[in-house]
Structures are given as C-alpha cells and as structure tokens.
Amino acid sequence: MPPLLEARHLRKVFRSGGQRLGASTETVAVGDFSLSIDAARPSFTTIAGESGSGKTTIARMLLGILAPSAGEVLYQGRDVHHLLKEERRQFRKDVQAIFQDPFEVYNPFYKIDHILTTPVRKFGLAASKADAYDKIREALRAVGLRPEETLGRYPHQLSGGQRQRITIARALLLEPKLIIADEPVSMVDASLRATILSTLHALYRDFGISFIYITHDLTTAYQVSENIVILFHGAVAEAGHTEKVIKDPQHPYTRELIHSIPVPEPGREWIDEAVEEKEVEDIEAEESAAGCRYVLRCPQAMDQCAVAPPFYRPEAERAVACFLHAESPVLKSGDLNEVFSAAADAQK
Ligand SMILES: Nc1ncnc2c1ncn2[C@@H]1O[C@H](COP(=O)(O)OP(=O)(O)O)[C@@H](O)[C@H]1O
Numbered sequence: 001m002p003p004l005l006e007a008r009h010l011r012k013v014f015r016s017g018g019q020r021l022g023a024s025t026e027t028v029a030v031g032d033f034s035l036s037i038d039a040a041r042p043s044f045t046t047i048a049g050e051s052g053s054g055k056t057t058i059a060r061m062l063l064g065i066l067a068p069s070a071g072e073v074l075y076q077g078r079d080v081h082h083l084l085k086e087e088r089r090q091f092r093k094d095v096q097a098i099f100q101d102p103f104e105v106y107n108p109f110y111k112i113d114h115i116l117t118t119p120v121r122k123f124g125l126a127a128s129k130a131d132a133y134d135k136i137r138e139a140l141r142a143v144g145l146r147p148e149e150t151l152g153r154y155p156h157q158l159s160g161g162q163r164q165r166i167t168i169a170r171a172l173l174l175e176p177k178l179i180i181a182d183e184p185v186s187m188v189d190a191s192l193r194a195t196i197l198s199t200l201h202a203l204y205r206d207f208g209i210s211f212i213y214i215t216h217d218l219t220t221a222y223q224v225s226e227n228i229v230i231l232f233h234g235a236v237a238e239a240g241h242t243e244k245v246i247k248d249p250q251h252p253y254t255r256e257l258i259h260s261i262p263v264p265e266p267g268r269e270w271i272d273e274a275v276e277e278k279e280v281e282d283i284e285a286e287e288s289a290a291g292c293r294y295v296l297r298c299p300q301a302m303d304q305c306a307v308a309p310p311f312y313r314p315e316a317e318r319a320v321a322c323f324l325h326a327e328s329p330v331l332k333s334g335d336l337n338e339v340f341s342a343a344a345d346a347q348k
C-alpha cells in the first residue's frame with residue numbers, strides 16, 4: 001500500500017519583481033522537503049520554524065493548492081495535480097486543512113449550521129436532514145462544544161476559540177485520515193491554546209487521525225506531537241522524536257531555538273533581536289547560499305558548510321542536517337518517515 005500522502009523532494013521558488021532584466025528576486029521558500037504519512041500507522045508530526053521559514057508553503061503544496069517548482073506530492077501513490085475526478089474527491093475528504101483564522105473566508109451572514117451542513121451535503125455523508133444533524137452534534141461534542149450553544153448562531157457570536165473548534169468539527173465530519181493544521185491556535189487566546197491542542201491530540205488518539213501540526217511555537221509542539229521537523233529558511237535542520245529533539249537538540253539552529261524559547265507573549269514569534277536587525281545583504285547572501293542555509297548565523301560554521309549537508313543519523317530516531325555529525329550514517333532516502341518509524345517502534 002502506498003502512503004496516504006507523500007511529499008517527494010518538494011521545492012518552491014517564488015519569483016517577484018522582474019520588470020527589468022535582472023531586477024527580479026528569487027525566494028527559495030522550500031529547498032528540498034520529503035515526508036510521508038502512512039494511514040495504517042497514524043502519527044502526530046509538528047513542522048516548526050520561525051516566521052518565513054516555509055511552513056505555510058509546505059502546507060499548501062501538501063494540500064495540492066500550490067504547485068511545487070520541483071518534486072511532487074502523491075496521494076495514495078498518485079500525483080495530487082493529476083487525480084481523476086473520483087480520486088480528487090476522495091483526497092478532498094481524506095486530507096483536511098485547518099488554518100489560522102478560517103472565519104476570514106466564511107460568509108458572516110450564514111449561521112454555523114450552514115458551515116457544517118455544506119460539507120455533509122457536498123460529500124453525501126448523511127441519509128437525511130435528521131441524520132446530518134445527528135452527525136453534526138456528534139462532531140461538535142467531539143471537539144468540546146455544546147451543540148445547543150453553537151447551532152443557530154452566527155460566527156461573530158462565538159469566541160475565537162469556539163470558532164476554531166467549529167473548523168475542527170467541520171474537518172472531523174468528513175472522517176479524514178489526515179488533518180494539516182497550520183498555526184491553528186496562534187489567533188486564539190493563550191489561555192485556550194492548550195485545551196484546543198488537547199482536542200486535536202484526542203482526535204489522533206481516539207479516531208486514529210494523523211496530524212501535521214504547523215507552528216512557530218516549540219512549547220506547543222512539545223505538548224502534542226510525537227515527531228518534529230525543525231525548518232530553517234526552507235531547509236530541514238533537524239527531525240526526529242519530539243522529546244529527544246527538544247530535550248537534547250543536536251543542530252546548532254535547534255539549540256538556538258531552544259535557548260530563545262519562552263517569551264509567553266501572544267503574537268510574539270521566535271525572532272531574536274539580532275535577526276530582526278540583520279543587514280539586507282546578509283539575508284540576500286543567505287538566500288543565495290548553495291550550502292547550509294544556517295551558515296551565516298551558525299556559531300560552529302566550518303568551510304564544509306558551503307555545500308548543503310545531507311541528513312546524518314546519529315541515532316535511529318533522529319536526523320540532523322549538519323556536518324558536525326559527519327561520522328554518523330547518512331539517511332540515504334532523505335525520507336524523514338524512516339526516522340519517525342524508528343521513533344514509533346522505540347516507544348512500543
Ligand atoms: N506567494 C508568494 N510570493 C512570493 N513569496 C512568497 C509567497 N508566499 C510565501 N513567500 C515567501 O516564502 C517564504 C516562506 O513563506 P511561508 O511559507 O509563508 O513561511 P511561514 O509559513 O513559515 O511563515 C517567505 O520568505 C515568504 O515571503
């Protein structure tokens with residue numbers, strides 16, 4: 001059985017400007033990203049990185065709403081951009097998305113009921129109206145909402161936390177196999193974040209739904225995920241079992257992140273002052289570097305770093321893209337799922 005969803009060597013380059021020859025700039029949003037999600041073994045994977053590291057670009061490519069510049073996304077072994085009608089419909093049902101503030105796209109004149117009955121109707125999930133409402137009430141309860149306090153209301157009559165729970169309920173109604181959640185709690189009050197994340201975790205635990213949880217907040221990653229991918233400027237710095245990576249980071253960038261953690265201020269991302277003030281030339285040099293993308297900030301940079309490092313595997317449950325680990329075996333496939341599977345087996 002092919003994986004449910006597989007990203008193979010995804011790359012995305014954005015070009016902007018370009019009125020005059022040579023005036024255009026290129027942003028390598030994602031360098032080379034591979035990951036597979038196996039439906040037979042549900043997983044909860046975090047993709048973490050500071051703002052601009054390529055997280056949303058990866059999510060959009062995985063969802064088939066943005067075409068990669070190179071590489072491919074396969075749904076059950078088939079390119080998501082070349083699915084037949086019925087396969088596409090199944091893909092739209094199996095793989096759901098939750099974004100930061102989904103209510104930007106919902107019509108404020110429609111009641112919550114409309115948001116929830118539409119997918120039920122579209123995917124023919126219920127035999128009758130009564131059946132549809134039974135399913136909707138069940139989904140609302142599963143995400144910690146009381147149907148009687150939710151149905152019949154308009155989006156603006158609910159809190160941000162309740163609205164995000166509605167989107168989760170909506171995704172759940174479709175009985176997905178994978179939910180890709182891009183910063184699902186960053187717009188929610190800090191006090192509610194943990195409970196919403198626990199709800200996501202419960203869906204993974206109780207219904208076997210896999211999650212790709214995207215965040216700039218390492219502390220929430222630690223709370224819910226078993227696997228983590230640390231991104232820096234579109235390149236994976238380190239990946240592996242979440243607890244190992246966070247408690248004992250091996251990539252110099254992961255170390256920087258762990259040391260810059262707790263600023264429990266809503267909306268504050270992990271950019272330290274030094275980075276915000278960095279000279280434009282530095283950033284451009286960083287973007288054009290063919291080598292390790294972290295080289296200009298790395299306290300342990302070496303001559304070798306002018307070439308992009310492969311993934312080294314200092315232990316079965318971890319991959320590190322850094323020459324400091326050059327004595328370790330190389331992860332030849334580049335597929336982080338190998339590392340995550342080892343971590344899952346070790347937990348048994
Ligand atoms: N549509 C676009 N056009 C040009 N550049 C883009 C576009 N989308 C994203 N980028 C750039 O790609 C990089 C990664 O962006 P993004 O994936 O949104 O990062 P994140 O979600 O981690 O904050 C950023 O430098 C961003 O400015």
Ligand SMILES: [Mg+2]
Nearest residue numbers: 055056057183
């Ligand atoms: Mg983003």
